[in-house]
Amino acid sequence: MSNLYYLVVLPLIGALLSLVLARWRRASILMTSLILGALVVSVITVGIDVFDHGIVTESVGGWPVGTGLGMALDLLGVVIVAAVTGLSATSFIYFSGKAQSDERQSIFYSLVFFLVAGLMGMTLVTDIFNLFVFVELSSVSACVLVSYNRRSEDFEAALKYLVLETISSFIFLGGIVLVYDQVGSLNMGVIGVFMRNESGNIMSDISVAMMAIGLGLPAAIFPLHTWLPDAFSRAPSSIAALLAGASKLVCFYAIVRLFSQVIGLNSVSILRLIPWIGLATALFGALMALVQVDIKRLLGYTTIASGGLALALAGIGTSRGFQGLVLHMINSAPAKAVLFLSAGCLIYGLSVRDFREMKGAWSAMPGVCLAFLVGCLADLGGPSLGFFSKAYMMFAFVETSALMGLVGGLSTVLIAASYIRVVQVLVSSPASGDGAGSIPNAMLVAIGALVASIVLLTFLFWPLISFAETTSLQIIDGMRLIAAMVGI
Amino acid sequence: MSIDLGIVAYNLSFLLMLLGIYCALSHSDIIKVVCGLSISSYGVTLFVIQIGYTQSGSTLASGAVVPSVDPLMEALVLTAVVIETGFMMLMLAIGIRIFQEEGHMDLSLLRRLRG
Amino acid sequence: MSLPVRTVSRLLAPLFVVYAANLIVTQATAPGGAFAGGVVVGVTAFLIIVGEEMRNVITRFTSWIEAGRAAGFGLVILASLLGVIFGGTFLSTGSWIGFDSSLLNLFGFAAGIVVGCEIVLAFDQMMRIEVTK
Numbered sequence: 001m002s003n004l005y006y007l008v009v010l011p012l013i014g015a016l017l018s019l020v021l022a023r024w025r026r027a028s029i030l031m032t033s034l035i036l037g038a039l040v041v042s043v044i045t046v047g048i049d050v051f052d053h054g055i056v057t058e059s060v061g062g063w064p065v066g067t068g069l070g071m072a073l074d075l076l077g078v079v080i081v082a083a084v085t086g087l088s089a090t091s092f093i094y095f096s097g098k099a100q101s102d103e104r105q106s107i108f109y110s111l112v113f114f115l116v117a118g119l120m121g122m123t124l125v126t127d128i129f130n131l132f133v134f135v136e137l138s139s140v141s142a143c144v145l146v147s148y149n150r151r152s153e154d155f156e157a158a159l160k161y162l163v164l165e166t167i168s169s170f171i172f173l174g175g176i177v178l179v180y181d182q183v184g185s186l187n188m189g190v191i192g193v194f195m196r197n198e199s200g201n202i203m204s205d206i207s208v209a210m211m212a213i214g215l216g217l218p219a220a221i222f223p224l225h226t227w228l229p230d231a232f233s234r235a236p237s238s239i240a241a242l243l244a245g246a247s248k249l250v251c252f253y254a255i256v257r258l259f260s261q262v263i264g265l266n267s268v269s270i271l272r273l274i275p276w277i278g279l280a281t282a283l284f285g286a287l288m289a290l291v292q293v294d295i296k297r298l299l300g301y302t303t304i305a306s307g308g309l310a311l312a313l314a315g316i317g318t319s320r321g322f323q324g325l326v327l328h329m330i331n332s333a334p335a336k337a338v339l340f341l342s343a344g345c346l347i348y349g350l351s352v353r354d355f356r357e358m359k360g361a362w363s364a365m366p367g368v369c370l371a372f373l374v375g376c377l378a379d380l381g382g383p384s385l386g387f388f389s390k391a392y393m394m395f396a397f398v399e400t401s402a403l404m405g406l407v408g409g410l411s412t413v414l415i416a417a418s419y420i421r422v423v424q425v426l427v428s429s430p431a432s433g434d435g436a437g438s439i440p441n442a443m444l445v446a447i448g449a450l451v452a453s454i455v456l457l458t459f460l461f462w463p464l465i466s467f468a469e470t471t472s473l474q475i476i477d478g479m480r481l482i483a484a485m486v487g488i
Numbered sequence: 489m490s491i492d493l494g495i496v497a498y499n500l501s502f503l504l505m506l507l508g509i510y511c512a513l514s515h516s517d518i519i520k521v522v523c524g525l526s527i528s529s530y531g532v533t534l535f536v537i538q539i540g541y542t543q544s545g546s547t548l549a550s551g552a553v554v555p556s557v558d559p560l561m562e563a564l565v566l567t568a569v570v571i572e573t574g575f576m577m578l579m580l581a582i583g584i585r586i587f588q589e590e591g592h593m594d595l596s597l598l599r600r601l602r603g
Numbered sequence: 604m605s606l607p608v609r610t611v612s613r614l615l616a617p618l619f620v621v622y623a624a625n626l627i628v629t630q631a632t633a634p635g636g637a638f639a640g641g642v643v644v645g646v647t648a649f650l651i652i653v654g655e656e657m658r659n660v661i662t663r664f665t666s667w668i669e670a671g672r673a674a675g676f677g678l679v680i681l682a683s684l685l686g687v688i689f690g691g692t693f694l695s696t697g698s699w700i701g702f703d704s705s706l707l708n709l710f711g712f713a714a715g716i717v718v719g720c721e722i723v724l725a726f727d728q729m730m731r732i733e734v735t736k
Contacts, residue, residue: 147585155589159579169571169575170529563635581729
């Protein structure tokens with residue numbers, strides 16, 4: 001079970017079995033639980049392997065790692081893989097709360113398994129073309145899942161995402177091919193060696209910029225973020241939670257691996273723009289979140305903003321920046337998920353999407369509102385692991401440039417303002433005597449599990465900080481990952 | 489002045505890609521957007537094939553130096569074509585669903601999501 | 604649809620299916636070969652649907668085609684794991700045991716079947732959508 005390919009094959013087996021077992025509901029739920037359990041076991045054994053050896057690589061197809069395809073996982077990758085598995089499990093649990101017909105349930109399960117397989121593949125690959133393939137796989141699955149509820153607004157959101165994704169995939173492919181033209185190999189390690197030593201001309205800048213556009217669209221970076229508020233507000237809440245927590249995390253991991261570790265932030269001059277683009281994203285997302293009235297759209301814009309802060313950390317390149325990034329990734333996975341799931345519960349119970357009409361939710365659904373509050377605090381840097389991630393983030397920004405610290409702090413304050421708007425309405429006294437509908441137990445279980453995990457991470461802050469230091473040292477030492485990928 | 493035909497061919501395929509994107513952006517009918525994106529994907533695949541064509545590739549067996557196509561680029565093109573086919577089919581399926589709900593396929597009339 | 608279209612589609616559809624089967628079986632190891640076979644099968648299905656005389660051929664066999672898709676998908680996963688079962692790495696071709704790239708053949712063949720079934724089912728679903736407005 002400790003081989004890396006299980007992480008990709010198990011979700012595909014799950015997708016296949018959920019298509020086959022469509023008519024037998026109990027069997028498909030049992031099969032899903034077994035596959036998720038096997039995934040958890042696999043993640044744990046892979047994690048133990050990575051903690052022992054630092055970086056685990058594996059070859060695909062019998063060829064040695066340098067000449068053929070390979071899979072590699074480092075310490076940050078273990079965090080990502082664990083977050084994807086955990087969030088998909090809570091997503092399934094939350095989804096089972098709503099009544100569905102057998103056919104719709106099997107479609108949902110198989111699509112989520114395809115999405116998980118794509119995300120796992122993105123974290124594992126060591127060559128850029130397979131990265132492209134897995135990015136497109138996860139984007140297509142996410143697009144179909146966004147339109148799961150089949151209203152015309154959902155299809156509009158899915159179409160917007162799909163058209164933008166298609167265009168960015170063309171640009172990504174063009175960038176990959178331009179890189180191949182210069183380097184002669186698609187292996188990330190060989191590309192890294194080339195970029196660090198021989199990249200002086202304009203072609204390397206252009207090709208790296210094209211690859212950044214291709215990866216930046218799923219990660220929702222400033223000019224390429226426009227699909228996210230529509231998609232996250234129309235997707236079912238379990239899918240929005242999975243995408244906000246897991247898919248963004250995986251896209252940022254791919255950006256960190258490709259640009260910060262392999263290519264190296266100083267090798268190609270265009271990569272020095274990354275922190276500023278990230279801060280522009282953060283400011284823009286925070287500003288747009290202030291004027292939203294739909295609660296999930298507001299959460300979509302704050303997701304863009306915190307993603308922008310993570311990108312700025314990835315682009316700075318100092319060790320404190322990477323420590324902040326690791327802690328931010330560990331913290332934001334359950335935080336974003338619990339925000340979206342509790343917003344979904346509020347919408348389900350009160351039957352309104354506009355948060356200004358959710359007055360008195362605290363007295364009607366105290367647990368859900370408390371979960372929303374915990375999520376807000378974790379996202380903002382309140383008392384939780386988020387505090388340490390924000391502290392490292394602000395230290396990293398201020399060390400690099402005072403303007404960065406100013407913009408980062410301003411974005412955080414504006415995100416806090418948006419959250420305060422929502423929480424203020426939630427805790428105010430009820431406007432009318434309308435009580436809330438009852439919430440299915442499965443949804444409450446999913447939300448409770450995420451809140452428990454946020455609390456657990458808070459108490460584990462000291463080992464997590466030392467883990468972040470080890471991981472950031474590994475990220476800065478990109479040559480080690482390059483050596484693993486090339487097969488030395 | 490001698491024109492290097494290789495660079496002209498690269499630029500033309502890139503121009504095709506841009507024309508396709510312009511076509512996708514300037515029309516409001518979903519079918520025409522899909523057509524434009526198909527044209528763009530043809531441009532990108534042409535570009536990829538041209539990168540693979542070398543004047544002096546040599547095979548492992550005979551060692552002769554002949555103009556040849558890089559097999560890695562062949563495989564890349566075919567995989568990209570599969571992915572683009574998937575995208576186009578999905579776009580058409582969503583277009584049919586929008587037609588079923590709204591009765592038209594005009595993107596400029598879909599105005600429910602704002603802000 | 605007019606009479607020439609219907610007649611020609613009725614005559615040509617079996618020919619296309621045979622050609623598609625040839626593509627899937629013989630081009631499994633060629634780059635992207637089996638996918639072309641799958642697409643030809645899908646286009647044949649579209650031809651049949653447009654021709655309208657043999658429309659019920661596809662409608663009657665939808666559950667068989669879904670089973671074929673699931674079987675093909677399972678065969679793809681099995682082909683990628685067979686190398687592991689016999690002691691190699693993931694997705695290995697088995698040539699070092701003496702299979703001489705036959706596992707890759709199986710992988711390509713199964714991929715072609717999956718693509719063909721999926722495209723046929725997609726066209727079938729698209730034609731079943733009725734416009735209510």
